[in-house]
Amino acid sequence: MTPLVELRHVNRTFKKGRTPIPVLQDINLAVAPNEILCLVGESGCGKTTTGKIMAGLLDASSGEMLYEGRSLVAYRGQARADARRALQIVHQDPFASLNPAHTIGQILSYPLKRHNMVQGRAAVRRRIWELLTLVDLTPPGDIVNKFPHQLSGGQRQRVSIARALTVEPRLIVADEAVSMVDVSIRISLLKMLHRLRDELNVAIVFITHDLALAKYFAWEGRIAVMYLGRVVEIGATANVIGHPAHPYTRALIAAIPEADPELTRNKQRMKLRSEDIPSLTQIPPGCSFHPRCPFFVPGVCDTRVPPLENAPGFSQDVACIPLTSGMGLQEWAPVEDMVADGP
Amino acid sequence: MIGFEMTATLSGLLIGMVCGLVPLIVGIRTHTLKPGIMGFVACTFSGFACGFLGGIPMILLATAVVISHAYIDREDPFTSRASIDEVSFEESWQDFALRKLAGLGRTVRASTHALVRNKAGFLGFLGLLFFFLMTVFGPSFIEYDGSAHLERRQPGARSLFQGPSAEFPLGLDWQGRDVLSHIVYGGRTLILTSVEAGIITTIIAVLLGSMAALLGGVVDQLLSAASNFILTIPQFPLLLVLASLVNFDSPIYLALLFAALGWPALMRAVRAQVLSLRERDYVQAAVALDLGLPHIISREVLPNMISYIVVNMIFSIRAAMYSLVGLMFLGMVPLREPDWGMMIFMGRQQGALFNTAAASMLLSPILAIALFQLSLVLFTRSLEEIFNPRLRSGV
Ligand SMILES: Nc1ncnc2c1ncn2[C@@H]1O[C@H](COP(=O)(O)OP(=O)(O)OP(=O)(O)O)[C@@H](O)[C@H]1O
Ligand SMILES: [Mg+2]
Numbered sequence: 001m002t003p004l005v006e007l008r009h010v011n012r013t014f015k016k017g018r019t020p021i022p023v024l025q026d027i028n029l030a031v032a033p034n035e036i037l038c039l040v041g042e043s044g045c046g047k048t049t050t051g052k053i054m055a056g057l058l059d060a061s062s063g064e065m066l067y068e069g070r071s072l073v074a075y076r077g078q079a080r081a082d083a084r085r086a087l088q089i090v091h092q093d094p095f096a097s098l099n100p101a102h103t104i105g106q107i108l109s110y111p112l113k114r115h116n117m118v119q120g121r122a123a124v125r126r127r128i129w130e131l132l133t134l135v136d137l138t139p140p141g142d143i144v145n146k147f148p149h150q151l152s153g154g155q156r157q158r159v160s161i162a163r164a165l166t167v168e169p170r171l172i173v174a175d176e177a178v179s180m181v182d183v184s185i186r187i188s189l190l191k192m193l194h195r196l197r198d199e200l201n202v203a204i205v206f207i208t209h210d211l212a213l214a215k216y217f218a219w220e221g222r223i224a225v226m227y228l229g230r231v232v233e234i235g236a237t238a239n240v241i242g243h244p245a246h247p248y249t250r251a252l253i254a255a256i257p258e259a260d261p262e263l264t265r266n267k268q269r270m271k272l273r274s275e276d277i278p279s280l281t282q283i284p285p286g287c288s289f290h291p292r293c294p295f296f297v298p299g300v301c302d303t304r305v306p307p308l309e310n311a312p313g314f315s316q317d318v319a320c321i322p323l324t325s326g327m328g329l330q331e332w333a334p335v336e337d338m339v340a341d342g343p
Numbered sequence: 344m345i346g347f348e349m350t351a352t353l354s355g356l357l358i359g360m361v362c363g364l365v366p367l368i369v370g371i372r373t374h375t376l377k378p379g380i381m382g383f384v385a386c387t388f389s390g391f392a393c394g395f396l397g398g399i400p401m402i403l404l405a406t407a408v409v410i411s412h413a414y415i416d417r418e419d420p421f422t423s424r425a426s427i428d429e430v431s432f433e434e435s436w437q438d439f440a441l442r443k444l445a446g447l448g449r450t451v452r453a454s455t456h457a458l459v460r461n462k463a464g465f466l467g468f469l470g471l472l473f474f475f476l477m478t479v480f481g482p483s484f485i486e487y488d489g490s491a492h493l494e495r496r497q498p499g500a501r502s503l504f505q506g507p508s509a510e511f512p513l514g515l516d517w518q519g520r521d522v523l524s525h526i527v528y529g530g531r532t533l534i535l536t537s538v539e540a541g542i543i544t545t546i547i548a549v550l551l552g553s554m555a556a557l558l559g560g561v562v563d564q565l566l567s568a569a570s571n572f573i574l575t576i577p578q579f580p581l582l583l584v585l586a587s588l589v590n591f592d593s594p595i596y597l598a599l600l601f602a603a604l605g606w607p608a609l610m611r612a613v614r615a616q617v618l619s620l621r622e623r624d625y626v627q628a629a630v631a632l633d634l635g636l637p638h639i640i641s642r643e644v645l646p647n648m649i650s651y652i653v654v655n656m657i658f659s660i661r662a663a664m665y666s667l668v669g670l671m672f673l674g675m676v677p678l679r680e681p682d683w684g685m686m687i688f689m690g691r692q693q694g695a696l697f698n699t700a701a702a703s704m705l706l707s708p709i710l711a712i713a714l715f716q717l718s719l720v721l722f723t724r725s726l727e728e729i730f731n732p733r734l735r736s737g738v
């Protein structure tokens with residue numbers, strides 16, 4: 001089956017003054033229709049940038065973004081508009097994502113009218129009612145005439161989602177969509193997203209820095225772990241969480257607070273060689289994680305950029321040469337020894 | 344241009360009363376008599392002051408307010424708590440128009456509440472209203488006094504200057520003319536020219552600023568260079584030189600000159616605002632929803648800048664008035680009497696500075712200008728509340 005969207009060898013640089021900063025390097029990701037894909041990684045690793053490229057809001061510096069098997073730039077006219085609309089994004093900050101000057105009813109009516117999603121005034125009002133019900137904002141009559149500042153963060157996030165749904169998208173990029181709302185609201189928002197995915201046949205790219213959240217949300221989907229602008233591990237959530245391959249993924253799991261027993265079971269003692277995340281202007285050669293990696297193999301990890309491929313013994317893809325080349329786990333020195341006689 | 348040019352006329356009063364019938368009748372029909380009567384008064388007043396220009400827009404506003412009062416008890420199907428199958432979303436054109444008018448009326452009411460709520464701003468509004476009334480209605484009550492009251496001359500006095508008296512509350516000027524009448528008649532040109540200058544400045548600044556921000560590249564660089572260049576010129580001396588070279592026989596040329604020199608600062612601020620608004624999440628969402636550039640500019644970006652723009656327009660008006668008075672004080676602008684600026688200039692020339700009897704003649708225009716400026720600045724407080732949906736709805 002052709003993926004709904006696919007990133008092929010996507011690079012993205014931002015210019016800071018004269019120097020170009022490589023924010024994304026050689027990203028390859030595919031999202032199937034109705035799939036859940038989770039992007040996790042530390043702050044600044046390029047999750048939002050990836051999400052924006054997938055949503056068609058940002059162009060790749062090089063590489064291709066494909067929608068239904070065709071490059072997005074190859075679409076023309078109405079097809080292009082349709083493709084653009086099929087890709088929607090829900091932002092992180094519920095306080096910045098709704099225009100303070102409009103009521104909720106207006107916010108939802110603009111895209112409905114602009115794209116003739118329904119015909120006539122009565123139909124527009126009916127559709128607004130339906131959408132608000134769909135995102136659990138009931139009774140809709142209490143919401144339509146309110147301004148965004150009169151709603152809570154969770155309610156606003158629901159409005160953002162309803163707004164994305166006005167144009168009947170095929171993919172919703174949810175960029176940290178629940179990280180700024182109350183923990184008590186989070187679960188119900190996530191459940192709602194799940195329900196929308198089932199009912200409306202949309203794919204969801206869920207961006208988060210919280211692995212526990214990713215595990216909860218994407219249990220039936222896939223997780224892609226990003227580090228410094230690259231995908232270092234990707235696979236079914238159960239595999240990535242239950243049997244993490246890349247040292248960075250292991251470190252992330254080790255850093256999760258003890259609250260989640262299932263994650264805790266897979267934990268092993270991890271001590272990184274360095275806590276500092278390298279700057280994007282000075283990305284280390286070879287595997288960009290090697291200066292921090294406790295399993296660093298000199299002469300291997302710092303010379304060649306590891307390709308993202310299947311490693312023996314794992315069902316997910318991982319970008320780690322010692323793993324993929326089958327050098328095996330036993331060759332790696334235990335954490336304590338590494339620290340004792342480290343380089 | 345903004346009503347100052349018109350004076351209260353009888354026909355204006357008639358126009359206003361006819362206009363006022365609309366909200367009054369609507370009020371009687373909908374049993375909301377009090378708003379109806381208030382609407383009638385408002386229409387009469389604004390028709391009286393500005394003729395058709397004031398009366399007709401006021402019909403719409405006043406009627407909307409009346410309807411917003413009447414509409415409150417009406418059941419909007421949308422706000423019912425019934426399930427979707429029980430709600431009828433069909434709406435006749437009349438109901439639609441009523442709902443829209445009621446919405447407009449609610450906005451008007453919320454704006455007046457916001458205006459009254461901010462004490463300082465309301466004070467400023469009252470001040471401006473005072474000057475408006477004085478300029479528009481004053482001439483109906485006080486005649487322009489261009490002749491010398493020689494009969495008032497005190498025996499042995501060295502000049503015709505006189506302090507306040509019962510007959511002439513603000514005294515007499517160097518020719519023995521009534522100062523009060525000059526104050527009443529003398530604000531029009533000054534205020535009008537300053538307001539024109541402020542509006543033109545703002546229009547130029549907003550247009551160029553959004554162009555620079557949205558087009559970027561060469562346009563941005565050229566405009567930034569031009570604004571930098573103008574900003575580095577010492578403005579007032581340049582105005583002086585230009586004013587002495589060019590003969591400004593019409594105030595509009597002066598307004599244009601002020602605008603030509605005044606746009607850069609505001610243009611840079613607008614550019615920065617548009618640049619930052621462009622990156623807002625809701626603008627990005629509008630792009631993703633493919634709502635189109637006209638929608639994004641007019642509905643997403645501008646509404647969130649309008650308070651900023653209007654407040655800065657007020658500041659431009661203020662700055663223009665200062666420059667204008669400064670030029671007049673130096674005698675560089677050959678504007679005709681009566682004019683507050685000319686009063687200060689002539690007073691100084693005629694030795695008012697050294698004559699205690701001339702104090703009221705010299706202080707009156709100064710006070711009028713200062714009060715007008717103060718009212719403007721205070722009024723911006725209310726404007727901020729009126730244009731901010733968050734403050735307007737009072738949460
Ligand atoms: N428009 C831009 N101009 C310049 N640099 C940018 C721009 N957008 C992002 N960056 C840089 O790209 C890097 C990755 O940004 P991105 O927002 O994609 O990270 P992220 O993974 O979403 O982080 P976070 O978890 O903090 O949201 C950051 O270093 C950021 O400074
Ligand atoms: Mg981000």
